[in-house]
Ligand SMILES: Nc1ncnc2c1ncn2[C@@H]1O[C@H](COP(=O)(O)OP(=O)(O)OP(=O)(O)O)[C@@H](O)[C@H]1O
């Protein structure tokens with residue numbers, strides 16, 4: 001076992017203060033893009049609410065940075081509700097953030113499919129609707145590692161969340177009405193699939209202990225984004241073999257077919273060097289090329305993370321002209337920016 | 341023992357809520373450990389944070405009656421816990437509060453009604469069933485034991501003791517189950533062999549109730 005799995009070595013102060021101190025830092029660094037409320041905790045874009053524009057809100061546990069707070073800004077989210085580390089936000093937070101994001105055209109909640117998130121967002125939506133805000137919710141569930149059956153809580157929401165936030169954010173900025181953004185968000189979710197793997201576990205600051213143990217020659221395949229163990233434990237293999245296996249799972253599931261063009265995300269879990277992510281990208285590029293699938297756009301980097309976990313996830317979105325055009329629209333957030 | 345029919349009331353409920361803060365603080369590491377095996381290592385942290393907040397709320401705004409004490413606990417849990425446990429335990433106390441409306445004292449039947457309403461709330465909010473490997477696997481057997489004890493004419497303390505014992509057995513019985521709800525279901529067969537953290541916190545809640553009414 002790695003020594004680093006036994007103790008917590010983090011650049012923090014009081015572990016319980018970590019999420020709030022992160023947000024305070026974010027606000028100081030990006031006062032041009034966003035504002036932070038600390039009670040209840042939420043982040044909104046600096047010019048929120050934008051009159052007449054449909055609002056876009058997402059939330060979830062902290063520890064996945066830059067998602068979601070780092071995606072607040074022009075062309076992406078109007079508001080984000082970070083919970084405690086790996087814990088969904090609470091209804092009062094979501095309610096306050098929804099009010100702050102509502103420019104009169106209603107607010108879309110982009111919710112990742114986890115029981116905690118679903119229940120808290122449901123309670124919040126009831127509260128918001130009671131005060132007359134048009135709230136819609138789309139649940140993201142793109143993780144192919146989980147069987148979608150009566151015997152599970154359904155597939156987890158992972159990488160497709162980032163793509164949905166970017167694409168729907170662009171649509172909102174163009175003036176799409178709420179109902180159309182909702183439809184668009186469902187379309188992104190329907191056409192996107194992801195899978196993740198971990199080389200190391202991670203340590204929740206308030207827990208002080210790694211979420212699982214892995215030998216030096218083992219990996220977890222089929223992880224989510226909360227430091228939980230995956231579907232199976234495998235021996236560490238060369239990147240070519242691991243990525244072939246992961247790409248195979250994603251491609252077969254939709255399925256993606258020869259002639260498809262995709263938006264691809266090679267995402268680091270927080271502790272993976274960019275060198276390795278580009279090695280992964282190279283493998284993915286060749287595998288897809290061999291299948292006749294063209295990567296039309298891509299992201300390579302840390303976008304939806306699990307603290308300091310090493311590992312990666314792959315997300316593919318079957319794109320069309322509308323999705324590519326919205327993808328190319330300008331975005332200006334702490335975590336993603338182009339075209340401005 | 342005093343007379344069997346002695347009704348408990350606000351004192352017992354407040355004592356229960358106070359004990360819950362102590363119990364979850366003392367078992368924070370255990371619950372989190374259980375959650376790290378099949379979840380995301382936050383259940384003990386969530387429960388501890390929630391009941392510390394409940395104590396603070398009750399100290400700041402002493403409740404007038406049983407209903408408002410439980411109501412304050414519900415609202416505070418919903419606001420401070422997050423995760424699955426926040427809305428689920430929040431709903432438990434919200435329904436429990438409603439069941440106690442207008443009752444200055446709780447007879448044995450009222451204690452059962454409180455738990456019945458709370459458990460029903462958890463069923464509706466989480467849409468899980470018995471055997472899914474959730475907190476309901478402790479709450480449902482506890483409720484069944486309470487009903488039986490009540491039918492036999494026992495008092496609140498005995499009712500809660502038997503409920504706690506049934507919850508404990510239910511909690512243990514989650515070990516061999518493959519989870520079908522919540523985060524643990526993502527693990528598929530790998531969730532087998534681990535005790536459910538929510539069933540464990542539910543057992544602790546019932547054991548604390550038995551202790552509060554006994555005192
Ligand atoms: N649908 C459900 N109905 C009843 N209980 C549930 C349900 N889903 C999960 N639980 C219970 O909740 C417990 C986990 O609570 P916890 O506080 O750890 O939330 P969580 O699932 O980690 O939430 P989050 O994903 O937001 O962090 C489980 O052990 C289980 O007993």
Ligand SMILES: [Mg+2]
Pocket residue numbers: 375379380381382383423523
């Ligand atoms: Mg948990």
